[in-house]
Amino acid sequence: MSIRVAKTGNEAVAEGMRQINPDVVAAYPITPQTEIVQIFSSFVANGKVDTEFVTVESEHSAMSATVGASSAGARAMTATSANGLALMWEIVYIAASMRLPIVMPVVNRALSGPINIHCDHSDTMGARDAGWVQIFSENAQEAYDNLLQAVRIAEDKNVLLPVMVTMDGFIISHAMEVMHLLEDEKVRKWVGEYVPENPLLDVDNPVTVGPLDLYDWNMEHKRQQAEAMIQAKPVILEVAKDYAKLSGREYGLFEEYMLDDAEIAIVVLGSTAGTAKEVVKALRADGVKAGLLKVRVFRPFPAREIAAALGGKKAIAVMDRSDSFNAVSGPVFAEVRSAMYGVENAPKIVDYIYGIGGRDVTMDHIKSVYDDLAKIVKTGQVERALTYLGIRE
Amino acid sequence: MATLKELSNKEILVTPGHRACAGCGFPIIIKQALLAADNPVVVGCATGCMEVCTTIYPYTAWKVPFIHNAFENSAATVSGVEAAYQSLKRRGKIDKKIDFIAFGGDGGTYDIGFQSLSGAMERGHDMLYICYDNQAYMNTGIQRSSATPRGANTTTSPAGSESYGKKQYRKDLTEVMVAHGIPYVAQGSPAMWNDLVSKVNKGLAVEGPAFMAVIQPCVLGWKYPADQTIELAKLAVDTCFWPLYEIVDGEYKLTYRPKEKKPLVDFLRKQDRFRHLFKPENEHIIAELQAEVDRKWDALLAKCGEQA
Numbered sequence: 001m002s003i004r005v006a007k008t009g010n011e012a013v014a015e016g017m018r019q020i021n022p023d024v025v026a027a028y029p030i031t032p033q034t035e036i037v038q039i040f041s042s043f044v045a046n047g048k049v050d051t052e053f054v055t056v057e058s059e060h061s062a063m064s065a066t067v068g069a070s071s072a073g074a075r076a077m078t079a080t081s082a083n084g085l086a087l088m089w090e091i092v093y094i095a096a097s098m099r100l101p102i103v104m105p106v107v108n109r110a111l112s113g114p115i116n117i118h119c120d121h122s123d124t125m126g127a128r129d130a131g132w133v134q135i136f137s138e139n140a141q142e143a144y145d146n147l148l149q150a151v152r153i154a155e156d157k158n159v160l161l162p163v164m165v166t167m168d169g170f171i172i173s174h175a176m177e178v179m180h181l182l183e184d185e186k187v188r189k190w191v192g193e194y195v196p197e198n199p200l201l202d203v204d205n206p207v208t209v210g211p212l213d214l215y216d217w218n219m220e221h222k223r224q225q226a227e228a229m230i231q232a233k234p235v236i237l238e239v240a241k242d243y244a245k246l247s248g249r250e251y252g253l254f255e256e257y258m259l260d261d262a263e264i265a266i267v268v269l270g271s272t273a274g275t276a277k278e279v280v281k282a283l284r285a286d287g288v289k290a291g292l293l294k295v296r297v298f299r300p301f302p303a304r305e306i307a308a309a310l311g312g313k314k315a316i317a318v319m320d321r322s323d324s325f326n327a328v329s330g331p332v333f334a335e336v337r338s339a340m341y342g343v344e345n346a347p348k349i350v351d352y353i354y355g356i357g358g359r360d361v362t363m364d365h366i367k368s369v370y371d372d373l374a375k376i377v378k379t380g381q382v383e384r385a386l387t388y389l390g391i392r393e
Numbered sequence: 394m395a396t397l398k399e400l401s402n403k404e405i406l407v408t409p410g411h412r413a414c415a416g417c418g419f420p421i422i423i424k425q426a427l428l429a430a431d432n433p434v435v436v437g438c439a440t441g442c443m444e445v446c447t448t449i450y451p452y453t454a455w456k457v458p459f460i461h462n463a464f465e466n467s468a469a470t471v472s473g474v475e476a477a478y479q480s481l482k483r484r485g486k487i488d489k490k491i492d493f494i495a496f497g498g499d500g501g502t503y504d505i506g507f508q509s510l511s512g513a514m515e516r517g518h519d520m521l522y523i524c525y526d527n528q529a530y531m532n533t534g535i536q537r538s539s540a541t542p543r544g545a546n547t548t549t550s551p552a553g554s555e556s557y558g559k560k561q562y563r564k565d566l567t568e569v570m571v572a573h574g575i576p577y578v579a580q581g582s583p584a585m586w587n588d589l590v591s592k593v594n595k596g597l598a599v600e601g602p603a604f605m606a607v608i609q610p611c612v613l614g615w616k617y618p619a620d621q622t623i624e625l626a627k628l629a630v631d632t633c634f635w636p637l638y639e640i641v642d643g644e645y646k647l648t649y650r651p652k653e654k655k656p657l658v659d660f661l662r663k664q665d666r667f668r669h670l671f672k673p674e675n676e677h678i679i680a681e682l683q684a685e686v687d688r689k690w691d692a693l694l695a696k697c698g699e700q701a
Contacts, residue, residue, distance in 0.1 A: 023480040026473055050481035053474060057512030064466035064509065068437070068473025071460050076473070076481055091464055132432035200458040200474055201487060203433035211448035 002180040002247065009172035011138040011283050012179060013079070013105045013165075014039035016147040018049055019187035023074035023194070026065035028083040031117045032169040033107040033241075036116040037079065040200050042242040042251075050140045052350070059084035063091035066264040070100040073199025075151070078104065081169060082109035082123040089127070095162045096131025097225060098210060101194075104132075105147060108270065108321075109169040110357045114299035118358020119169040121269065124298075125331045131225055133163040133232050134271040138255075143167040145249055146296075148182075151191050158231040169273040170358065181334050182247060190246050203296040211392035230299045236297055246291075253302035255294040256309055258284060262291025265310065267336055268319040269295045272354070279366040283387035302382035303339035310340060314345040319389075321355045329386055348376050354389035365390050395590065400428050402457070411447075416619025418609035418626065419443050419525045421583040426523055427457065429593035432490045435478075437471035439501030443525065443662045465505040467700035468522055470512035471495035472697040475518045491519040492597045500530045501542035502606075503566050514573045514602045521577075521596040521603045524566070527611040539564040542634075543685070544678045545666045547614075552669035556580045557678050560684060571603040571640050577603035579639035588637055588648055592595070595639070603660035608635045611647035616665030628660040633690040638697060645696040654690070657683045 007015065014036050017025070029039045044053045054069075056062045069076035082087065085106060095102050110116040124134060133153060137143040143165060150163040167173055177295045182190075197346045198207045213221060233253065240251040255273070259265055260279050268276055273294040283290040293309055295302075310316055318337070320330020328334070333351035340346045352369055355361045369389065376382055403438045406427040413420050419442060424611065435458045438444045447454040462470040471493050475622040491521040495513075497506050502524040510522060529547050537550040543562045546552040550559035560670065570578045576599040584636040595701040596603035610617070610625040617625060629635035634657060637649040642661060658679060670679050694701050 024473065028477065050480075050483060052476040052483075055516065056469065056472075057508060060514055061469035061472075061509050062464060064462055064469035065476065068460065068470035068475075068478040069480075070473075072435075072474040072477035074477035076477070091466065094462060123403045198662070200460055200531075201478055201481065203435065203458060203489065203491060206458045208448055208453035208455050208459045210444075211453060212461075213450040215537050218451050227523065238592050274528060305474050331500045339685030351640045390516070 002182050004180055005177065005178050006175050006178050007140055007165045008035070009175050010107070011036035012140040012144040012173065013147055013167070014043070015181055016144045017336050018043045019075060019184050020151055020191055021049045021188070022051050022077045023056065024052045024066070024069035024076040025078065026056050026062045026069065026076070027078045028056050028059050028062045028080070030059070030081045033079050033081040033084070033105070033108055034108070036105060037142045039117060044363060052176070055209055057214045059087040063088040063095060066102050067091055067098065068175045069197070070102050070352065071098065072201045073196040077104065079105040079107070081107045082111050085123045086111055087126060092130045092132065094159070094210070097221070099160040099225070099228065101160055102164055103147065103150045104162065104164050105143070106164050106166045106229060107169045107173045115125070116357040119171050119280050120356045120358065122348050122363060124164060124166050125322040127164070128299060128331060130298045131229070132160070132299060133160065133161055133229070133297070135163065135165050135297055136170065136295060137165065138271055138273045138294060139165045140172055140177050141249070143172060144179065144181065145243065145247065145251065146205055147371070148187060148191060149239050149251070152234055153232065154238050155194055156235045156239070159228055159235050161232060166270070171199050171271040186246065190219055209237040210333060225279050233300045233302065249334070251296060253297045253305055254309070255296060257292040257294065259291035261289060261308060261386070263289040265291040265293055265313050266317045266319055266366070266369055267293045267295060267332065269298065269332065270321065271319070275361060276366045277365060279363050279370065282368055287371065289375065299389060302334050304334070306336060307339045310347060311343045312345060315348045315350070315376040317373055318349065318351050319369070320351055320353045323353050323356070348382050350376070350382055350384065351386045351391045353386065359390065363391070398588065403428050405449065406456045408454045409543045412449065413442065414612050414614040416429070416622045417442070418527065418583055418611065418622050421622070422523070422525050422603060422607050422608070422609060423585050425583060425589050426494065428591040429598055430492050431594070432492045432597070433457070434492045434494055435469050435474055437461070437474060437493070437495040439467035439497035439506055441498040441501055443496055443498065445532060446625040449675060459562070464501050466509045466541050467495045467497040467501060467506055468502070469509040471520050472518045473515040475520050483593050495520060495522045497524055499524060499528060499533070500505070500538045503540045503564050504538050511573065514570065514575050517601050521593065521605065523593070523609060524606045525609040526606050527609040527614060528563070529609050540566070542682070544670050544682055546640060546669055547666070556677045558669065567606050575602045575604060575642070576642055579605045579636065580637055580639060581605055581607040582626045582630050582635060583607065583609065584623045584630060585637060586648060592639060592648070614666065617663055620655055621663065628655065628663065631655045631659045632660045632686065634660055634686055636690060636693055638693060645693070647693070647697040647699055650699065679699045
């Protein structure tokens with residue numbers, strides 16, 4: 001039986017980390033992730049874990065030490081937000097190219113500047129090409145569930161890639177909700193023992209990690225990295241299946257909410273999906289065939305599956321909680337529209353950039369998006385390909 | 394202290410065939426440092442000549458486990474390796490005693506890696522950090538670092554009609570590390586192999602962090618014939634430009650005192666990076682450099698309780 005509790009997202013993730021009991025955690029505090037570090041510190045201080053906890057002097061060193069620990073053969077974790085992730089940047093890429101199964105919760109926060117501590121996805125979207133598996137969460141329950149699954153995904157021998165598990169800053173990280181934790185023993189058994197390949201600490205079989213890799217082999221190694229990301233997709237689904245057996249909660253690459261017979265739909269990531277589902281319910285009550293697709297796994301991007309799920313719809317709105325500043329669209333739109341290219345009777349697709357710097361997103365805002373879609377279906381015309389939702393202009 | 398005969402019977406843990414320049418100082422330093430270890434060693438290294446020359450995939454010159462992560466994080470990376478070791482030992486997954494050495498050049502140590510080094514030392518990881526200090530960014534083509542001596546001609550502090558080279562004195566990182574209150578800090582030179590080997594041995598033996606700065610003549614950057622590396626490493630010591638000393642739990646000790654303190658020009662004259670200083674208009678710089686060496690040497694003697 002699982003344990004019903006009231007937890008914030010940060011508490012839920014810290015509990016998950018306690019249950020995983022990693023060999024090493026190296027982390028640095030940053031709002032809104034700070035609580036994870038604090039709570040985990042108290043677990044260390046009170047013997048709830050026997051993790052070696054490295055209180056580094058920056059996020060750059062957090063990721064550097066995590067890379068060192070993971071290369072050494074440890075199950076290693078860190079956590080961060082926004083500017084912290086940006087400071088790690090260089091090593092975020094190195095962690096992926098070294099094929100280290102590091103798991104990192106990222107509490108989404110607007111990347112400076114202007115400085116802002118509230119939620120948007122500019123931090124993790126900026127890292128979308130870093131070679132990490134990226135899993136987004138709608139609420140504390142999902143953040144917890146995704147964290148546990150991330151360990152198994154990262155350490156799968158066909159993957160061996162680092163995994164970022166995200167949750168929306170404050171909206172999820174600091175809001176209390178009722179959720180279910182699994183029992184400690186169950187989690188430890190399910191996550192299992194980490195068996196590293198070629199660890200540095202195997203001094204009888206010395207390996208050189210992180211060598212200079214020039215034009216002779218670099219491209220082959222990057223190709224292998226790309227292959228690992230391709231292989232990650234079936235592994236994510238297998239792990240989700242196995243996790244469903246453990247928890248009763250099922251996950252896919254994305255969630256379809258009243259999407260099957262929908263004519264208009266929005267594509268959304270993170271906590272806004274919860275708000276949007278309420279809008280869909282209300283619209284359905286009014287006879288509007290509205291639906292929703294919530295992307296859970298952004299990397300690897302499930303292009304083919306999304307195309308199949310959205311094919312045949314009449315109009316789609318992609319909700320982007322960050323901007324690409326490419327004078328075209330946000331990043332999620334670019335991926336989704338690209339996925340839809342060549343799909344027969346492809347729907348009209350428009351982009352909404354919303355919720356930047358923590359700007360509140362209400363049901364009315366989302367209703368207005370569905371209204372726009374309905375209008376597109378009615379007129380067959382797209383007036384605006386990109387809308388900044390709720391902006392004062 | 395092992396004898397030369399004993400050391401010659403130990404396995405050399407870095408192989409020949411690496412791509413360092415003829416006459417390069419760092420392979421000598423690695424060789425001496427690894428000979429000093431009594432336990433298996435795991436090595437980390439910052440981006441720079443050492444990493445570039447010893448690890449071009451699919452080759453490696455390292456017969457010990459080795460990790461290179463990036464330029465500025467050798468200390469943080471090895472602190473993570475050491476943390477993994479502590480954890481896995483506590484959990485009964487490792488029972489061997491293993492030593493940890495982080496290498497970095499002066500750029501990766503004095504400058505861009507300074508924060509990472511300071512953090513790792515403050516946290517108390519059981520590791521030895523060795524800076525091979527060749528006094529400029531040699532791997533990228535001789536740019537000035539905060540370890541470059543005043544007056545040196547580098548590609549970013551070039552001597553010219555309005556310039557005598559680098560204007561600032563070098564950062565005294567060894568003293569900065571002493572201020573961290575760590576159990577062991579030392580300066581070494583590959584010319585004094587017995588001194589260097591015994592210092593590495595002590596640095597690895599202490600519980601907690603240790604730091605060593607080792608001077609490393611660079612043929613290309615200092616501009617001298619490739620067969621004079623050890624001679625220059627010795628002149629640096631004998632002119633008191635690079636004193637050999639150690640600080641054990643805060644106690645200063647001079648480990649080598651030249652019988653006769655040689656004038657600094659003996660060291661400067663052999664390197665073309667200082668050639669412009671010998672022009673009449675720059676000669677006052679040489680006098681200033683000598684005065685600074687004298688001042689620092691006297692201060693060091695006082696700290697070590699030695700007669701001036």
